[in-house]
Each structure stands twice: as structure tokens, then as C-alpha cells.
Amino acid sequence: MCHPDPCHPEPVEGRHGVPCHPERSDRRERSRRTGSMADVIDDRRPSLPELRHTAAHVLAYAVQDLFPEAKPTIGPAIENGFYYDFDRESPFTPEDLERLERRMAEIVKADYPMTGRVVTRQEAIDAFAGNPYKVELARDIPDAEPITLYTIGEFTDLCRGGHADSTGAIRAFKLMSVAGAYWRGDEHNPMLQRIYGTAWHDRAELDAHLARLEEAQARDHRKLGAELDLFSIEEQAGGGLVFWHPKGAVIRGIIENFIREGLRERGYQPVVTPHVVSERLYEISGHLENFGENMFGPIEVEGQTFRLKPMNCPGHILIYESKLRSYRDLPIRYSEFGTVYRFERSGVLHGLTRVRGFTQDDAHLFCMPEQLQHEFEQTVEEARRLMDAFGFTDMQYVLSRRAEKDRTETDEIAEDAIRKALESNNLPYDVDEGGGAFYGPKLDINVHDAIGRSWQLGTVQVDFVLPARFGLKYRGSDSQDHRPVMIHRALAGSLERFFGILIEHYGGAFPAWLAPIQVVVTAISQDQNAYAREVTARLEGAGFRVTLDESNEKLGYKIRHWKTQKVPYILVTGKQEVVDGTVNVNQRGVDEKRNISVESFVEELRKTIEAKQ
RNA sequence: GCCGACGUAGCUCAACGGUAGAGCAAUCGCUUCGUAAGCGAUAGGUUAUCGGUUCAAAUCCGAUCGUCGGCUCCA
Incomplete structure (x- = not known):
């Protein structure tokens, strides 16, 4: 793949804002105005975003009381909770959070009604005279929108609306953490102190949420990676660089073989390209210009400048253009487990999912526009085969289109091909308008893991830009030169990231076909060790990954x-x-133990592995 | 990179200005055991690194390195 997003996608779940719905806000206001029956029904409990947005106000109220010097800025509802950013000299401490929580509980208990009123821009600016952030916000509100102030008790905030009727609606909340965050997310702006919280309709929902967090923690691939001796990231070697230990490497090998098999069946040709190449190549490709800040720095050797490879596509392109291509040769499909290195700022590194060196199951296809649809179909099919085998049954496709203004004729061809490929396979998909790469539309493949979190894995992207930059061509049936289209595709994405997600998906309890140790043989007392050794040898002979435990x-x-x-x-x-020539099987997840012959066990496990279970 | 928290034995943690300690893991014995922790002993640390304050620093201060939580949500 040639561009940064496919390989390091963020989990889709996480930090997405939940928009407020002004039309649903201020029910009490409306109720008072109209006094109709419908409002009694409308007086249901608030939506979670409303509840959380209200909780953000309550937090700001508490901060105003306890830390009057802190200037409130913004405080939206987010997935699972809310946050509020304050401008304050010193950060909030965990003790501060406890005090704030107690004050918030009082505000909730007091059940202050949330009242709103429309004001003029000048009134709003005057109301927040000491607070440049609020003033900036008030100035930026479009003329068409009403400017509203909302009050609970002694606290008034500039706010678009979308609240619970009163603070008493917040039945269960908890402040979670503090963090620094830049004003409007821009690192050139001052850093604010952010407080994160979570809020729910009742205690049970809050407890369930906290339990989910705990569950996610128990599955954390960084924790399991150490406990199960799968991989490590070594301080001595540097952050974001992954060491695959023997047990992790077993699983990686299985993933690679699985992918390799599919590629072979679909006519891909494996290629191998260097990790370090002349910087000139990335000048031509445009990576230096567009992606340079994500590349490791230059390496000078004998007056020539080299770079660590951040992407595999330029290398594959060189192979393509190494000789004259005929339309009869197309499509040409080059695949590589291509290891790439990208500079990521130290603060964003995270286990296996955000690293500085990783291997993509990468491939580049060179084809004619009319071949796009077929290639997409093949790719989507292959993605399904992959996700299915690794237990991700719940897939989601997102077609990202280029923004209307940038769309070209070739984009229409490409989009059309993607749509037809999905529709002919009856695959529903979402459309992300304007989410396409700058060079063309793309298809993202997301999966849900065992505890419902969504991850972006594969991406398939259409590219008209690189073939042009490199002046790629093929000789058509008309004896003229034509420009091929490129498809970039990585289905697992990066093997590191895929592995990390896989660990979390299975919680480290890999099915037998993936498990680094499939079987442990152990005797009850040392007297039966000889027999245990014999059984072990037979299982090893059958090709299983077996460990004999002879410990005392x-x-x-x-x-x-x-x-x-x-x-x-x-x-x-x-x-x-020993007497019966059997083994007693203790199977993970199965309570009953059974005694069966070694042959039966071999047969059973062989079938299980063949079924990829 | 920026803000904050944190770096003590392989792991989880204690000691919070005055001789670095426990459990688990490891090693060695004893035990020969029927499905999620037998018993005992031994070994293991320039308390991340460097510098400072102090009679005395794991502990206080500063820098560096690393880890963790955040840093595109827009009143």
C-alpha cells in the first residue's frame, strides 16, 4: 500500500464525537410553551448523548466552584462519555478529580433544571468577557445559527443545546482521567487540561461499562504478548520495533502461509524488494514530498543518499517497468510481505497496533480500467476468506469517495468498479463521501472483534497517480502505448497490527490450528514419563506442536x-x-474429561486443524 | 513532539531521608502425587540513566531515556 492510512488505521470505535441534536433539546422549554399531551410522552429519559452533554456541564459547574481560575472551553459528549477542556495553569490531579466528583454528585442531587435562552452575539461575547476561548467560539458561530446560553444553578455556558431537562437525570457517572489536549486539536495552540468522564442512565449500565473496560484490559495484546511469550518491544532496540518470539512467530508463519496460498491461487506473483533504496526513487514517486515527515531520515553512503522503505509500491513499479508490457500480460499482480519503516512520533506508538517497522501483506496490480471490477471482486472475496478463517465473521465495507470537486472521469470508472464488485456479491457497504485518498477512491474492510470493537484491517485503493508519475505504460492491441491503472491492496494490513487484533479477539486463547503449543503431554507421576514421551513422539510424528511436561x-x-x-x-x-494405551484429554473450554486412544486423538486433532478451528 | 502519571529482583508490588523486602517465577533438594498453586532451601537489585541537594537519597531537585493515559470530537 502506498499511503499512510491503510496500514495504521485507528479502531473505528473510540473517540468519535456524538453530535448534539438541537431539535431534540430543551424539551422542558417546549413543554412549557405548548403544554400539549405529546410532551408528556416526550418527557422520556434523555438520550445518552444528551445525558453526557449535561454531565459535561455539571463537570464545568463543579470546576467553576472548586477551581474558579480555570477557564472552561469546550465539553462535548463522546462515545461512552464526555470530556471538558479547561485552560488552567496546573493540571488536575487525581485528588482534584475526587473532589470534583463529590461536587458533581451534589449538583446532580440538587436537580437543577437546564434552562436555555437565545442571545445576540454581543451579549454572548460580553457574558464571557474573561474567557478568550468562549469569545472565539461566540465570534465563530455562523450568522444563520442562533446563539444560546444554557444555565444550571449558578453556571451558565455557551452551548448549542442538546441536554437532559435537569441535572438529576445523570444517575451514574464517573470521572475517568485527565489529559493534555490542544485548543481545537492544533498543536500550535495552547494546551488545555482535559477531564474525561463517563455517564449512564443507571448504575447497572455504568458497572457494565466498567466491566467492558476491564474485559478489554484483560485482552490487551501488550499484556498477553508478555504473558504468553509471543512478542516484545525492547527498550534497548527502540520504540515501535517488534521482536517476534518463537511462539508469536509460529502464528505469523501460519498467517503468512494462509495468505500466500490465496495469492498463489489468484495468480499473484511473489516479488521481493530491498529495504533500503536510493532517495531518488521516492522523489519520483512523490513520497518524499507527500509522506516525507513519516519517513526515516536520509542515510548517506559514498555520496549517495538512501532511505528506508516506507512503502512497497515504488519497488513493485520498478519491476513492472523493467520491460515492455503488452495488454496480453495484464493484469500483472505482484505480492510481497513487504517490511516497511515509518517514522511515528514517540507519543503515538502503541503495542503492535502503532509501530515504526511492520510488514504488510502487500500487493500491487497493474491493469486496464475495464479489468478493475474483476480484480476488486477477487480481492473482496480473498478478504472474506481471510477474515473468515481468523474468526472475524462480522465484516463491514466502506467505499470512500473523493470529494465532489476533485472527482475525475477516472474516479467514476473506479467507483463504478468497486460498487459493481460489492453489489454483484451482495455485500452491503457504507459510503464515506469525501473520505477517498487524494489520488482516487478506496474500499476499506472493517471487522468486529469478539467483544464488539470495530477495527479497520484491509484496504483496496485505486491509483491513477503513481502510474502517471512513473510514466508506466503497456502496448495495447492498437499498437499504441496506454497507461495502466494500479490497485494497491493489503488485506490483513500489517502483520503486526493483525496479530495484535487477533490476540485481543481470541483473548490469547488461540484455536488449535493457530495455537503455538497445540498439545501438552504430562504424566501423573514420574513412573509414567516413558509412556508420556512415547505419546509425545507420536503426536510430533503427526505434525502437531507438542510440549512434554516432565516437571516434578x-x-x-x-x-x-x-x-x-x-x-x-x-x-x-x-x-x-499406560495400561489401556489411551490418553486422558483435558480440552480447553470443555469440562468433561475423556479417555481415548492416541490414534483417535490424532485423528480428532487433525480434523480440527484442517477445519481451521 | 506536547500535557500528565509512572520506571524498585524475570513478573506483581512493598519500603516514601537512616542497613532495599514479600509473593509468584527460576535453581537445588524432599515428595510420586488423578485435573487451576505440595514442602524446604538457594540464588537473584549500582532502586531506568546521568547530575545535584544532604552527614546520609530508591525516597528531595534537575536533565535524559522508556512505558502508560491523552492530544481531528468543536459552543
Whole structure:
């Protein structure tokens, strides 16, 4: 892939703002005005965004009381909660949060009604004379929009609206954390002190939310990565650089083989390109200009300047243009597990999902425009095969179109191809207007994991720009030169990121076909060790990943140890099993134990693995 | 990069100006055990690094490195 977003997408869940709905706000006001029956029904409990937005006001009220010097700025509802940014010399401490929480509880208990009124721009500016942020906001409100002030108790805020009727509606809330945040998200602006909170209709919802956070924490791939000895990031080596330990590398190998198999079946040709190439290549491709700040710095050797490869496409293009291509050769599909290095600011590095070096399951297709649809269909099909195998059954497609003003004739061709590819496979999709890359439309593939979080994995992008920059061509049936279209595609995205998501999806309990250790064999006492060794040898002979535990521990200890390692099968061999020539199967997630012959077990596990379970 | 919190044994944590300690893991014994922690012993640390304050620093101060939570939500 050639552009930054496909490889490091943010989880779709997370920090998305929830817009306020002015039309649904101020029910009490309307109710008072009209006094009709309908308003009794309308007097339902507030929506979560309304509730949370109100909680943000309550927080600001509490801050005004306890820290009068702090200037409130903005405080919207967000997914799962709300935040409010304040301008204040010193940051809020955890103790401050506790005090604020207590004050907020009083404000909630007092059940202040939320009252709003429309004011003129000048009135608003005067009302917040000491607060340049609010003044700036008041100045920026478009003329067409009403300017409104909302009051609870002794606290009035400039606000568009969209609240609960009164503060008493907030039945369950909690302040979560403090963070620095730039005014309007721009690092050139002053840094504000942000307080994050969460708010819910009742205690049970809040508790459920906190439980979800705990569940997510228990699945955190950074924690599991260490506990299960899958990978590490080494301080001595530098941030954002991943060391795959043997157990992680087993899983990576399985992922790679799976992808490789699909690529081979669909006519991709594997290629391999260098990690360090002349900077000149990235001048031609435009990466230096457009992507330079995400590239590692120049490397000088014998007067020549080299760069670490941030993307694989220029390399694949060089292979394409290494000889004359005929229309009969197209489409040409080059694939590579291409390792790329990108500079990410230290503060944004995160486990396996945001790194500085990673390997993409990358491929570039060179084709004629009329071949686009077919190639898209193939790609989407392959993506489904991949997601399915790795347990992501809930997929979502997003077609990102270029903004209307930038759209060109070729974009229409490409979009049309993407739509037809999806529609002919009966795949529903969302459209993101204006979300396309600057060089063309793209299709993003998202999945939901086991606890409902959404992640963007694959992307397929159409590119008319790079072929032009490199002057790519093929000889058509008319003996004239024509320009091919390129498709960039990565389905898993980056293997590091994919692995991280996979760890969280399975909570580290990988199905047998992926598990680094599929079977542990252990005897009850040392007397049966010889038999356990024999069983181990037979399982290894069958091609399974087996570990023999001959340690001098009680069975309960060994079971506990391997259970915490989330091994799918523990085979216990005691006196009885030696006599019968069987093994006792302790299967992860299955309460009953069974005694079966070694042959039966081999057969069973073989089938399980073949079924990719 | 910026704001904040935090870096003590492999891991989880204690000691919060006065001799660095526990549990787990590891190693070695004893135990030979039937499905999530047997018993004992041993070893393990320039308290992230560098500098400062002090009679004395893991502890206070500063810098550096690293980790973690945030930093496109717009009244």
C-alpha cells in the first residue's frame, strides 16, 4: 500500500464525537410553551448523548466552584462519555478529580433544571468577557445559527443545546482521567487540561461499562504478548520495533502461509524488494514530498543518499517497468510481505497496533480500467476468506469517495468498479463521501472483534497517480502505448497490527490450528514419563506442536500452569492410561474429561486443524 | 513532539531521608502425587540513566531515556 492510512488505521470505535441534536433539546422549554399531551410522552429519559452533554456541564459547574481560575472551553459528549477542556495553569490531579466528583454528585442531587435562552452575539461575547476561548467560539458561530446560553444553578455556558431537562437525570457517572489536549486539536495552540468522564442512565449500565473496560484490559495484546511469550518491544532496540518470539512467530508463519496460498491461487506473483533504496526513487514517486515527515531520515553512503522503505509500491513499479508490457500480460499482480519503516512520533506508538517497522501483506496490480471490477471482486472475496478463517465473521465495507470537486472521469470508472464488485456479491457497504485518498477512491474492510470493537484491517485503493508519475505504460492491441491503472491492496494490513487484533479477539486463547503449543503431554507421576514421551513422539510424528511436561510437580500445578498458558489440549497419562494405551484429554473450554486412544486423538486433532478451528 | 502519571529482583508490588523486602517465577533438594498453586532451601537489585541537594537519597531537585493515559470530537 502506498499511503499512510491503510496500514495504521485507528479502531473505528473510540473517540468519535456524538453530535448534539438541537431539535431534540430543551424539551422542558417546549413543554412549557405548548403544554400539549405529546410532551408528556416526550418527557422520556434523555438520550445518552444528551445525558453526557449535561454531565459535561455539571463537570464545568463543579470546576467553576472548586477551581474558579480555570477557564472552561469546550465539553462535548463522546462515545461512552464526555470530556471538558479547561485552560488552567496546573493540571488536575487525581485528588482534584475526587473532589470534583463529590461536587458533581451534589449538583446532580440538587436537580437543577437546564434552562436555555437565545442571545445576540454581543451579549454572548460580553457574558464571557474573561474567557478568550468562549469569545472565539461566540465570534465563530455562523450568522444563520442562533446563539444560546444554557444555565444550571449558578453556571451558565455557551452551548448549542442538546441536554437532559435537569441535572438529576445523570444517575451514574464517573470521572475517568485527565489529559493534555490542544485548543481545537492544533498543536500550535495552547494546551488545555482535559477531564474525561463517563455517564449512564443507571448504575447497572455504568458497572457494565466498567466491566467492558476491564474485559478489554484483560485482552490487551501488550499484556498477553508478555504473558504468553509471543512478542516484545525492547527498550534497548527502540520504540515501535517488534521482536517476534518463537511462539508469536509460529502464528505469523501460519498467517503468512494462509495468505500466500490465496495469492498463489489468484495468480499473484511473489516479488521481493530491498529495504533500503536510493532517495531518488521516492522523489519520483512523490513520497518524499507527500509522506516525507513519516519517513526515516536520509542515510548517506559514498555520496549517495538512501532511505528506508516506507512503502512497497515504488519497488513493485520498478519491476513492472523493467520491460515492455503488452495488454496480453495484464493484469500483472505482484505480492510481497513487504517490511516497511515509518517514522511515528514517540507519543503515538502503541503495542503492535502503532509501530515504526511492520510488514504488510502487500500487493500491487497493474491493469486496464475495464479489468478493475474483476480484480476488486477477487480481492473482496480473498478478504472474506481471510477474515473468515481468523474468526472475524462480522465484516463491514466502506467505499470512500473523493470529494465532489476533485472527482475525475477516472474516479467514476473506479467507483463504478468497486460498487459493481460489492453489489454483484451482495455485500452491503457504507459510503464515506469525501473520505477517498487524494489520488482516487478506496474500499476499506472493517471487522468486529469478539467483544464488539470495530477495527479497520484491509484496504483496496485505486491509483491513477503513481502510474502517471512513473510514466508506466503497456502496448495495447492498437499498437499504441496506454497507461495502466494500479490497485494497491493489503488485506490483513500489517502483520503486526493483525496479530495484535487477533490476540485481543481470541483473548490469547488461540484455536488449535493457530495455537503455538497445540498439545501438552504430562504424566501423573514420574513412573509414567516413558509412556508420556512415547505419546509425545507420536503426536510430533503427526505434525502437531507438542510440549512434554516432565516437571516434578503435582498434576494440579501443571494443569494450572498450562491453563494459564491457554493451551487447547492437555493430555494426562496415568497408570490407567499406560495400561489401556489411551490418553486422558483435558480440552480447553470443555469440562468433561475423556479417555481415548492416541490414534483417535490424532485423528480428532487433525480434523480440527484442517477445519481451521 | 506536547500535557500528565509512572520506571524498585524475570513478573506483581512493598519500603516514601537512616542497613532495599514479600509473593509468584527460576535453581537445588524432599515428595510420586488423578485435573487451576505440595514442602524446604538457594540464588537473584549500582532502586531506568546521568547530575545535584544532604552527614546520609530508591525516597528531595534537575536533565535524559522508556512505558502508560491523552492530544481531528468543536459552543
